[in-house]
Amino acid sequence: MAKKRIATVWLCGCSGCHMSFLDLDEKLIDLAALADIVASPVADVKEIPECDIGLVEGAIANEENLHVLQELRAKAKVLVSLGDCAGFGCIPMLRNQFKNEEVLDRAYVLAESNALGSVPDQEVPALLPKVRPIHEYVEVDAWIPGCPPSPEAIWQAVSALLTGKPAEEPVLSYD
Amino acid sequence: MSRIRMTINGKAVSAFEGQTVLEVCRQNDIFVPTLCHLDGLTDIGACRLCIVEIEGQRRPVPACTTPAEDGQAVLTSTPALEDLRRQTVELIFGERNHICPFCPRSGNCELQNAGYECNVDHLRYNYLFPTLPVDNSHPRIALDHNRCVLCARCIRACDEWIGAHVLDFDNRGSKSLLVADNGIPLGQSSCVSCGTCVSVCPTGALFEKRSAHWQGRLPKELTETICPGCGVGCRINASVRHRQIGEMSPAGGPSGNKVLCARGRFGLVNPTAPRVTAVKVKRGNQWVERPLKDVLAECARRLSSAPIQASPERVIALISPRLPLETISACQGFMTQVVNSPRWSIVDRTDATGIKRNLGMNGKAVPLAGLRELDEADMFLLVGCNLERTHGVIASYVRRGVLHRRAKLVKLNPKHAWLTEWTDLPILVDRNRDDKVLTAMLKYLIEDGKARLDMPEELAQRLSKMTDDDVTAATGVPAAQIREAARLYGQAQKPIVLCGTGVAGIYGQSTRGIAAAMNLVKAARQKTSAGRWRLMELAAGANTYGARLMGDSELNIDHLDPHSADVAFVVIGDDDWAWGREWIEKLRTISFVVVLTARNHEVLESAHVVIPTASWAERQGTYVNLEGRVQKGCRLMEPAPGCIDEVAFFEQLARAWRGPEFTWSPTAGLEPVRQLADGHMVPCQSREEPIDLAAIEALVAEV
Numbered sequence: 001m002a003k004k005r006i007a008t009v010w011l012c013g014c015s016g017c018h019m020s021f022l023d024l025d026e027k028l029i030d031l032a033a034l035a036d037i038v039a040s041p042v043a044d045v046k047e048i049p050e051c052d053i054g055l056v057e058g059a060i061a062n063e064e065n066l067h068v069l070q071e072l073r074a075k076a077k078v079l080v081s082l083g084d085c086a087g088f089g090c091i092p093m094l095r096n097q098f099k100n101e102e103v104l105d106r107a108y109v110l111a112e113s114n115a116l117g118s119v120p121d122q123e124v125p126a127l128l129p130k131v132r133p134i135h136e137y138v139e140v141d142a143w144i145p146g147c148p149p150s151p152e153a154i155w156q157a158v159s160a161l162l163t164g165k166p167a168e169e170p171v172l173s174y175d
Numbered sequence: 176m177s178r179i180r181m182t183i184n185g186k187a188v189s190a191f192e193g194q195t196v197l198e199v200c201r202q203n204d205i206f207v208p209t210l211c212h213l214d215g216l217t218d219i220g221a222c223r224l225c226i227v228e229i230e231g232q233r234r235p236v237p238a239c240t241t242p243a244e245d246g247q248a249v250l251t252s253t254p255a256l257e258d259l260r261r262q263t264v265e266l267i268f269g270e271r272n273h274i275c276p277f278c279p280r281s282g283n284c285e286l287q288n289a290g291y292e293c294n295v296d297h298l299r300y301n302y303l304f305p306t307l308p309v310d311n312s313h314p315r316i317a318l319d320h321n322r323c324v325l326c327a328r329c330i331r332a333c334d335e336w337i338g339a340h341v342l343d344f345d346n347r348g349s350k351s352l353l354v355a356d357n358g359i360p361l362g363q364s365s366c367v368s369c370g371t372c373v374s375v376c377p378t379g380a381l382f383e384k385r386s387a388h389w390q391g392r393l394p395k396e397l398t399e400t401i402c403p404g405c406g407v408g409c410r411i412n413a414s415v416r417h418r419q420i421g422e423m424s425p426a427g428g429p430s431g432n433k434v435l436c437a438r439g440r441f442g443l444v445n446p447t448a449p450r451v452t453a454v455k456v457k458r459g460n461q462w463v464e465r466p467l468k469d470v471l472a473e474c475a476r477r478l479s480s481a482p483i484q485a486s487p488e489r490v491i492a493l494i495s496p497r498l499p500l501e502t503i504s505a506c507q508g509f510m511t512q513v514v515n516s517p518r519w520s521i522v523d524r525t526d527a528t529g530i531k532r533n534l535g536m537n538g539k540a541v542p543l544a545g546l547r548e549l550d551e552a553d554m555f556l557l558v559g560c561n562l563e564r565t566h567g568v569i570a571s572y573v574r575r576g577v578l579h580r581r582a583k584l585v586k587l588n589p590k591h592a593w594l595t596e597w598t599d600l601p602i603l604v605d606r607n608r609d610d611k612v613l614t615a616m617l618k619y620l621i622e623d624g625k626a627r628l629d630m631p632e633e634l635a636q637r638l639s640k641m642t643d644d645d646v647t648a649a650t651g652v653p654a655a656q657i658r659e660a661a662r663l664y665g666q667a668q669k670p671i672v673l674c675g676t677g678v679a680g681i682y683g684q685s686t687r688g689i690a691a692a693m694n695l696v697k698a699a700r701q702k703t704s705a706g707r708w709r710l711m712e713l714a715a716g717a718n719t720y721g722a723r724l725m726g727d728s729e730l731n732i733d734h735l736d737p738h739s740a741d742v743a744f745v746v747i748g749d750d751d752w753a754w755g756r757e758w759i760e761k762l763r764t765i766s767f768v769v770v771l772t773a774r775n776h777e778v779l780e781s782a783h784v785v786i787p788t789a790s791w792a793e794r795q796g797t798y799v800n801l802e803g804r805v806q807k808g809c810r811l812m813e814p815a816p817g818c819i820d821e822v823a824f825f826e827q828l829a830r831a832w833r834g835p836e837f838t839w840s841p842t843a844g845l846e847p848v849r850q851l852a853d854g855h856m857v858p859c860q861s862r863e864e865p866i867d868l869a870a871i872e873a874l875v876a877e878v
Binding site: 081084087088089090091093094096097130132133135136140143144145147170172173174175 | 268281295296297298302304
């Protein structure tokens with residue numbers, strides 16, 4: 001049986017879900033036997049290749065997030081929402097209490113640590129009006145909630161998708 | 176109540192008419208998810224999680240508000256119900272901004288659990304992202320509207336349990352907003368800060384600020400202890416990790432109390448004074464650390480002085496009534512068995528010797544009303560109480576009685592404005608004459624045939640011959656007011672007299688106020704179903720009654736003459752009760768004062784030796800509350816390093832002074848409660864006690 005191909009992306013999140021993924025520890029060896037990681041935040045991949053499983057960490061906050069999400073959706077046979085930001089909006093969603101101009105001002109003008117003094121208009125992707133979970137933009141096939149999801153929950157879902165064996169009853173956690 | 180038969184999920188069950196479908200389900204261990212339901216509150220069917228299908232009904236109905244009926248066929252779980260429940264939970268999540276990872280309630284949240292129960296791994300509805308405020312104005316409680324699910328549990332608890340009704344909804348539908356009073360910040364509202372809203376909130380919308388940042392990391396296991404704050408002795412649940420105490424919540428218990436007051440919930444864990452950490456001796460104006468052995472030798476030398484050998488009553492002891500009975504017993508035992516001085520007392524102005532005489536205590540029991548009787552009362556006669564300040568939980572009982580049962584409220588000697596608009600009759604009377612008002616009430620009750628009292632013919636005649644003018648002159652209160660109070664008392668089926676520390680005589684030379692109140696309930700034959708007198712005396716300490724069971728000495732702290740004492744032992748624990756300046760001054764004249772305390776206390780000004788002891792959270796032991804109920808508390812944490820146990824201190828001191836062979840029993844005082852299990856009442860002495868004629872004499876003597 002040919003090895004499956006997994007791509008992971010890091011959108012508007014803290015990378016905690018990817019940390020939890022790495023916390024699979026020795027199971028990463030089992031994973032390597034079953035699949036190749038063809039794209040991830042630590043691999044310098046310019047264009048997401050065709051893949052069997054796409055894992056999405058993070059909510060959709062700006063145009064780039066949305067572009068990457070749509071690209072992965074087009075390339076992945078199965079799209080999995082990884083973590084609370086992708087599935088529920090979670091912490092990035094706090095931004096929705098404010099206007100975008102207020103948020104940008106806070107980050108680029110009012111922040112004491114920022115020497116720039118003005119909101120950049122190049123190279124930084126434009127914010128979308130509201131932060132939203134990924135399934136409000138594209139079709140999602142499975143959700144692994146958790147902040148971050150436990151390595152066990154990730155392994156349960158990923159190994160089921162790789163082997164085709166049904167997963168056990170998932171243990172949900174929102175925190 | 177007639178029995179009915181019905182089926183739930185095809186299983187035949189029986190129930191009582193008047194029960195709801197939810198109650199019948201719970202009774203039969205059939206799980207139905209709920210969110211707005213809470214045992215003890217009126218159901219309102221707001222959350223729609225408990226929907227069930229009933230054969231013959233066109234749509235699902237909420238189990239919590241649907242009465243069980245004979246022949247009903249109920250289904251609690253069908254694919255259609257499961258889907259509706261899941262939709263409901265998703266809609267609740269999407270309506271506001273629920274972000275679990277930084278919520279203090281996460282891991283212990285009923286909305287989260289409902290999500291898990293209904294397998295919600297994402298929302299099929301778009302979020303509304305409303306912009307909602309956070310009310311951070313209260314010093315202890317925060318209100319985050321983003322997490323509110325509009326279940327109204329806090330509103331109902333504040334109204335039905337606390338009788339405060341501070342909280343309610345503004346606006347309608349999903350725009351509803353929980354508001355305090357007329358929409359003012361919680362911290363400026365009429366909130367009584369009991370924290371009940373925090374306990375009943377299913378989510379993190381209402382949370383305690385102090386523990387919010389570590390609450391999620393606390394173990395789920397709770398330890399039950401006793402609040403030492405007042406005579407009610409509420410049972411408290413708390414979880415602890417690394418000596419940090421999480422939210423304090425009411426643990427219920429046999430007295431049926433569901434609430435705490437501000438002191439119990441927030442005051443105990445927010446002490447202001449720093450801990451005492453070492454044995455110290457005062458040299459001039461300086462405190463110097465000394466080994467315990469040296470201090471014991473010094474104490475023994477003082478106790479061996481010639482004046483004390485000649486008259487041991489020159490040694491006195493003052494003990495906080497907020498300590499476990501074991502500690503009080505050791506101190507009492509040291510005084511009565513080792514020193515042979517009867518002059519020990521708990522520091523509580525309700526240590527009325529009159530109670531013992533009038534109720535026939537004599538080491539038996541306190542046949543006074545319990546908390547359950549407060550919830551039946553149709554009239555409250557408050558004598559010298561400042562309930563909201565001293566007994567917040569009793570204040571809740573009175574408030575809900577007055578507001579919900581329309582119980583009459585008569586206040587004698589009201590010290591402050593409280594429930595003013597609900598007071599049927601406030602009687603302003605000089606503090607030292609409230610006993611005469613009570614006796615005058617008795618006179619009018621006898622005249623109306625509502626009370627009967629056996630007393631000498633001559634005294635009865637003098638009492639009945641008193642005219643209204645005489646009564647007015649004797650009491651300083653218009654006789655018409657006293658007549659009205661007597662009429663209200665005579666009309667009531669289940670009146671309760673509540674005597675606080677402001678009652679006549681507590682500060683004076685006797686306890687005439689208590690005696691007069693006791694005469695009143697006895698003459699009107701006002702007994703509870705349990706045979707206890709409809710009178711409650713508001714003890715200040717969780718163990719005031721416990722100390723009395725040990726045969727509290729005749730020493731009343733207000734009558735103590737310090738010039739007749741050479742050595743004083745003051746055992747405080749971490750009682751932060753204000754002792755009053757006159758006390759500090761009185762102790763100052765005693766040449767050797769040993770203070771055993773957990774925290775810096777103003778009494779240390781007058782002390783010569785200070786011994787560090789455990790704080791309330793580090794103690795376990797027995798308490799007897801104002802109902803006469805035995806309660807056992809567990810320690811929440813081990814004593815801090817360097818703390819010296821009072822029992823060990825007095826044992827070592829006895830050996831240092833009297834020699835190693837001297838034997839005495841520090842636990843002798845525990846005899847009355849030794850055999851009684853947690854929650855049991857100290858047996859009630861049933862024999863009739865004579866009425867207190869002196870209290871009646873006091874009134875007629877004015878003519």
